[in-house]
Amino acid sequence: MKRLFICILMLYGLNVLGFGKINVVTTYGYIADITQRIGGVEVSVSRLAAGSPDPHFITPKPSFIAKLRNADLLIINGGQLEIGWLPPVLLQANNPVINPGRPGFLSLMALVTPLDVHDDVSRAQGDVHPEGNPHIQLDPYHIPVFAQAVMEKLCQLAPGKCEIFRENYTTFEKRWLEKTALWEQKLSPLKGTKVVEYHKLYDYFFHRFKIEVAGTLEPLPGIPPTSRHIAGIIDLIKKQNITVIIQDVYHSSQTARFIAGKTGVKVVIIPHDIGAVKEVTDIFSLFDEIVGRLTGS
Amino acid sequence: MKYKYIIIILGFLLLSYFPHLPASTGQESLSDSRESAATADPFSQKKFLPNISFILDFSYVRRDLDQGFFEALEIPGFIHGHSHHEGHSHAGFNADKGFNLNYGELVLSSAVDPYFDLFTAFHLSESSFEIEEAYIESRSLPYGFRLKLGRFLSGFGRINSQHAHYWDFSDIPLVYRVFFGDHGLLEKGIQLNWVAPTAFYLGLGVECLQGTNENSFGTKNAALTDAGSGEPITLEKVPLPNTWNFFGKTSLDAGDLTLLAGVSYAFGQARLDHFADEENPHGFTGDSSILGVDFTAKYLLGSYTYLALQGEYLYRKMQGTRFLVHEAGIPAAVGIGKVSEEEHQHEEGHEVVGAPMTKKQSGLYVQGVFRFHRQWRLGARWDWLNRNNITLAGTLLNLPGQLNRYSVMVDFSPTEFSRIRLQYNHNGYAFHEEERKKYHEWVLQFNLAIGAHGAHSF
Incomplete structure (x- = not known):
């Protein structure tokens, strides 16, 4: 029993070592990468969903609960892409800080103009998302919009490090726009x-x-x-x-x-x-x- | 002709009551839509509607047993046939041969305010409307705590907290049915759970429950009179709430393999009142404790396919006094119950004789489910009640052990909202007049959900 207690304390200690860094959890990989680029060494980022499975149907593993339990910030895609798997683990994580409507929560869908918005939806139309097509990450012009929102959110959580985030954002945006021009030309x-x-x-x-x-x-x-x-x-x-x-x-x-x-x-x-x-x-x-x-x- | 004036006045009132509708111009301008927005009901609360969903479970059953004979079947030491005791307000699922409307489940849930969530699930059968679950949950407790308050499915074990439509088979595992009934451990109470701030998942919980479960707990003392002396029997009062449950769960990931394991321990007073039974009316008063160990392994093969193995072992110990109604015929071993030393506080009770009894029983189930296609799953389950030791007045009763059920199922889910399942049960656990009666059962089940139904956890 004593040994178990020490073991738990040590694991807790490992978490505390990350103290000072903003603990960010993202649902998908692209959000994790953007966040890492803006946050740099000031953030510790982990993602929930792997890259290869269908983003609509991620298995809500109990390990997600542990990740969300310790998060300071949760960034999601939104547009109900996560509705089939995130709500139960978010509830079970018992972490009010990262619930929708709190400062520790950010949904990217609201930042862009969605395609295929449906006023009237029925499940007879298949798996439609009333807020529009949620696969927003594949427009390269959306990426700097997301990066800016992440920068602003990180600034809000750690105002003292805002200069660093702003610098990272500027560097990223410049490089991104150069690459986008290249892709546009190729396409x-x-x-x-x-x-x-x-x-x-x-x-x-x-x-x-x-x-x-x-x-x-x-x-x-x-x-x-x-x-x-x-x-x-x-x-x-x-x-x-x-x-x-x-x-x-x-x-x-x-x-x-x-x-x-x-x-x-x-x-x-x-x-x-x-x-x-x-x-x-x-x-x-x-x-x-x-x-x-x-x-x- | 007084009526003429009355009619004119009524007509006038009627016309002035309904506002004059402007003739449609055929095309709507911006100012029109702005005007309609300005005149829209400013007190409408439509946006605050809770999530509403409805689930229907319907089945067709074939069984190679006469319906009356089936209802009289019992599981010796666990469940007796023709039971009519309190709390048993509806039959189990797939009870009738032919068509069964097993249940409708109406779920309403929403955030109440920044501090609470409210969840309600109404269990509907053809003739009843019951609150299955109704609880509030805290939204903003710090340090990884969450509080649940109301009537809810206990966090005991693995399958207990899952709603019936999420089960992998059309019926509850046998060991749950005999220890908790067809709906599992469903109680009024309070639950506090905590997620440890560890890198892996570790959740701990404690529940304080009213403890009215008809199979293993119970709070009401029946009015009893000792058959020998004619004096009323005073039973130890049950503390209310009566039952405690402690549970812990932990999980590890290894690549595409996820392991989840848990331990639960529930204990409380048991007051079983089966005095209304037609055959062998009896009651029990004593202590009850149940230990549960559960294990789940899920291997993801792709986005839509997996292999899952799940098993639970439950051990129950009940210790106390069994009371038999005098007229029912008394076994030779039965002694005399505790005689009241206090004043007469009971109404005229059942005339009984009591004897000390200890039950040590256990069972398990192991099930495997293979989702080999996005819409198709195959499953097999083995139920086994492996221990059935009952000592009555110092004598070990000669009860059958090794009670089995084998089930296989195949289900087809066109979408996440509909499921059609064919299940076969080979039942070898039921007895009729001390003779094992094996029977076969086929269930074709339809389970459909409409509305805003929340996602399920792992």
């Missing part, structure tokens, strides 16, 4: 072309670069492809001369490959977050990889 030949995607996962990216999404393999959001719907998609691909199907890493690419076999269209697997494929290790390489795979370079 310009694709402007006006049409693609088919599995789920409405890349809409913000294609919307930004004026690539039209002609259809999705899912008949409705979150509903697996049906043979009738696939027949329609094959028809669409033939009629509109679509040359590429965009596939994510977590759905089976079986359907896309089937359609490719019927139509000769190319299947391109595109990462959606850090860690989705091994080449993507940070927010820069995420977009490098997407642009590279789309342009075939």
